[in-house]
Amino acid sequence: MAKLTPRDGYVKTTDINSQSGVKTYRAGSDGRYEVNNPAHIKALKAEGFTEANLALYESGDGERGYTCTECGFGSWFRKCSRCGHESSAPKTDGD
DSSP, X not given: OEEEEOSSTTOOEEEEEETXXXXXXXXXXXXXXXXXXXXHHHHHHHTTOEEOOOGGGGSSOTTSSEEXXXXXXXXXXXXXXXXXXXXXXXXXXXX
16 A cells, blocks of 8 residues: 655545546545555556655755665655665755
8 A cells, every 4th residue: 555645735536547447536634645556556656646755854955854775765764664774874954
């Protein structure tokens, strides 16, 4: 399962066309979409959705937090929560 966030926070529902018909996804109370189908995840990412992580990391300030050198996932923690790799080059906390 993946939690995805839309590019525009005002998107409350989105439809995916599939072989079995149209699948409608609705945003949860936190504004994120929970998607289980890998093909649907790929389609939503192609439309600008991103995987939910620590949103403050992606606030436009690239000097905060850590970026995993293995998979590119960003977070506030040195050890990647996605792949487990530990970053050896820490970034600053925005100072």
